[in-house]
Amino acid sequence: MPSYEPWSAARAETIIAAGKDAPGALLPLLHDLQHVFGCIPDAAVPMLAAALNLSRAEIHGVVSFYHDFRSHPPGRHILKLCRAEACQAVGGEAVARHALARLGIDWHGTTPDGAMTVEPVYCLGLCACGPSAMLDEAPLARLDAARVDALVETVR
Amino acid sequence: MKFFLPRDMAAVALGADAVAAALTAEAARRGLAVELVRTGSRGMFWLEPMLEVATQAGRVAYGPLTVADVPGVLDAVATGAAHARALGPVDDIAWLARQTRLTFARCGIVDPLSAEDYAAHGGGRGLDRALALGPAATVAEVTASGLRGRGGAGFPTGIKWKTVADAADAQKYIVANADEGDSGTYADRMLMEGDPFCLIEGMAIAGIAVGATQGYIYSRSEYPFANATMRAAIAAARRAAMLGPDVRGSGIAFELELRVGAGAYVCGEETALLESLEGKRGQVRAKPPLPAHQGLFGRPTVINNVVSLASVPFIMAEGAAVYRDYGMGRSRGTMPIQLAGNLKHAGLFETAFGVTLGELVEDIGGGTMSGRPVRAVQVGGPLGAYFPPSLFDTPFDYEAFAARDGLIGHGGVVVFDDTVDMRHQARFALEFCAAESCGKCTPCRLGAVRGVEVIDRIAAGENRGGNLVLLRDLCETMKFGSLCALGGFTPYPVLSALNHFPDDFQAPALPAAAE
Ligand SMILES: Cc1cc2nc3c(=O)[nH]c(=O)nc-3n(C[C@H](O)[C@H](O)[C@H](O)COP(=O)(O)O)c2cc1C
Numbered sequence A: 001m002p003s004y005e006p007w008s009a010a011r012a013e014t015i016i017a018a019g020k021d022a023p024g025a026l027l028p029l030l031h032d033l034q035h036v037f038g039c040i041p042d043a044a045v046p047m048l049a050a051a052l053n054l055s056r057a058e059i060h061g062v063v064s065f066y067h068d069f070r071s072h073p074p075g076r077h078i079l080k081l082c083r084a085e086a087c088q089a090v091g092g093e094a095v096a097r098h099a100l101a102r103l104g105i106d107w108h109g110t111t112p113d114g115a116m117t118v119e120p121v122y123c124l125g126l127c128a129c130g131p132s133a134m135l136d137e138a139p140l141a142r143l144d145a146a147r148v149d150a151l152v153e154t155v156r
Numbered sequence B: 001m002k003f004f005l006p007r008d009m010a011a012v013a014l015g016a017d018a019v020a021a022a023l024t025a026e027a028a029r030r031g032l033a034v035e036l037v038r039t040g041s042r043g044m045f046w047l048e049p050m051l052e053v054a055t056q057a058g059r060v061a062y063g064p065l066t067v068a069d070v071p072g073v074l075d076a077v078a079t080g081a082a083h084a085r086a087l088g089p090v091d092d093i094a095w096l097a098r099q100t101r102l103t104f105a106r107c108g109i110v111d112p113l114s115a116e117d118y119a120a121h122g123g124g125r126g127l128d129r130a131l132a133l134g135p136a137a138t139v140a141e142v143t144a145s146g147l148r149g150r151g152g153a154g155f156p157t158g159i160k161w162k163t164v165a166d167a168a169d170a171q172k173y174i175v176a177n178a179d180e181g182d183s184g185t186y187a188d189r190m191l192m193e194g195d196p197f198c199l200i201e202g203m204a205i206a207g208i209a210v211g212a213t214q215g216y217i218y219s220r221s222e223y224p225f226a227n228a229t230m231r232a233a234i235a236a237a238r239r240a241a242m243l244g245p246d247v248r249g250s251g252i253a254f255e256l257e258l259r260v261g262a263g264a265y266v267c268g269e270e271t272a273l274l275e276s277l278e279g280k281r282g283q284v285r286a287k288p289p290l291p292a293h294q295g296l297f298g299r300p301t302v303i304n305n306v307v308s309l310a311s312v313p314f315i316m317a318e319g320a321a322v323y324r325d326y327g328m329g330r331s332r333g334t335m336p337i338q339l340a341g342n343l344k345h346a347g348l349f350e351t352a353f354g355v356t357l358g359e360l361v362e363d364i365g366g367g368t369m370s371g372r373p374v375r376a377v378q379v380g381g382p383l384g385a386y387f388p389p390s391l392f393d394t395p396f397d398y399e400a401f402a403a404r405d406g407l408i409g410h411g412g413v414v415v416f417d418d419t420v421d422m423r424h425q426a427r428f429a430l431e432f433c434a435a436e437s438c439g440k441c442t443p444c445r446l447g448a449v450r451g452v453e454v455i456d457r458i459a460a461g462e463n464r465g466g467n468l469v470l471l472r473d474l475c476e477t478m479k480f481g482s483l484c485a486l487g488g489f490t491p492y493p494v495l496s497a498l499n500h501f502p503d504d505f506q507a508p509a510l511p512a513a514a515e
């Protein structure tokens, strides 16, 4: 289970200082920040802008372009369900519908108890054994409704 | 006793880590001394987790295994007794024996992070030969091999390298496109997890050939296993002088760094990828200038797919002619074809160009997993056409697929059975394009959104004839008015669905979709 640190400007400053001099530093820095805080906190944007000599609007533009970056911390677990064609071909859409209904949320939603966030993903490279997913760091293959139910139980 | 079990992400998804833990625990309980090497996958995913045991007669395999199988397998290994999951000598498994593994020769066999293992299995000879031949002859060798880009566009790799070699600049770059976003493809992932030194060697050869001292691998956040392995392999390659200030004592420098994308499909497009590497939004650049002239940070840049680069060590080690002798027409060498979706035997099958789609699906793939008839096969990812079984005689070849309004792309083959709704698939293609569009040009950004609306109207039975004409018009506009292949090729899946499966566009909407 991933655990995130509460926002700390000092911590963010350290992360930014360590990576800001690499060529094309912004994407790696955004990954580093999200890894630590679970999202890209608004307060990090002016700090990134200052360190990289960019405008806040430019930083926002990059953050919003990429599907990975969140503006709010996710639930305690992240379930990424593959929605791409090879998984569709083996019933992935029905599995995804079941998972969302079972959790009572929509894509990108987090359960009210904060246990789980569900995100769509377009191919995990597990296309020979779909429907595929990732639960936090663990890849999952050949999902069906029963396995989804079991997963939901284990994280609750 | 020496065992081999994949650490490949798909094998782990199928339970390889649990089997590894059970094996280690059971061996300890029995007081057996075992060595367990975690390899890449051989690519037969219906047999994963597949355990291999070293014997005097070579490796023998057992799979697919569960934790419960482990004690019985250990008994069978110890006594030579039969086992329900025994597959016999790995090299005799027909599915493997039928392949021509040039690029994936080591994947699934070696310890991915052992430089010694790599060398023991022929690794590094291509780099040594490139250093001995020098830049010009290396470029000539790659050109003579007939190698074309495996990322989708099929551009001759040697010609791309020559352009960069001829560009005068103190700083040039090699970029590996590992943003493998196409559904149904996983060759880049398997190679990075199973034989990462092969990609590193290919990139180092490219660097020597064109005079570039810095390389980047642009991978995806969806591939955490590949990224971890690749990072460790870069460090190991530096220790083994395959990278660094003095590559293999030649005095030539080549450095390499892994960068990770952030979930944008369009960043697989080469110029969007370069923008992303520069830390910007992944927006497509207008060409010219070509990346070969002004690429990363404005410098001459070779950008190639992982499989293109990983094919080079073999070509350099064995000679261009050996590679070029495989294949058909203008498609030379081998292609690691990735069989996916609703197939009994889905996996990576490297073979010379020329195998037909029907052989791949029915014979090699074993038909559908569901046991129902095949209805449609999408080749080449989300921008590839859907082919019906009546086109199964199409040989796997760049030109043959293009002649039938399709593409081979990165070699993904996704099989659907007769439950597929092709109107739904056409809608998905447009929806995906709308969601992933970089926003630079109108036909792609707005056309895809319009297309989804039009399909919904067709589904609702609103002026079907008129809306079908409109959908085709939209596709034509996207084809000819888009800057890159995201907008330009999304019409392939849509038009192929319309042309080959017209009935699906006449049917009433399914209750769920009509709500
Ligand atoms: C939307 C889009 C996505 C692409 N995705 C990839 C990709 O994931 N990997 C890749 O190698 N090429 C991809 N390409 C093709 C690249 O633009 C480029 O042709 C390729 O990296 C060149 O390398 P190659 O000559 O070795 O194939 C994509 C193209 C488009 C238009």
Ligand code: SF4
Binding pocket: B266, B284, B436, B437, B438, B439, B440, B441, B442, B444, B445, B482, B483, B484, B485, B486, B487, B488
């Ligand atoms: S076709 Fe789409 S993705 Fe390609 S440049 Fe135009 S808007 Fe961007």
Ligand code: FES
Binding pocket: A082, A083, A084, A085, A086, A087, A088, A122, A123, A124, A125, A126, A127, A130, A132, B183, B184, B185
């Ligand atoms: S399509 Fe789902 S893992 Fe590739």
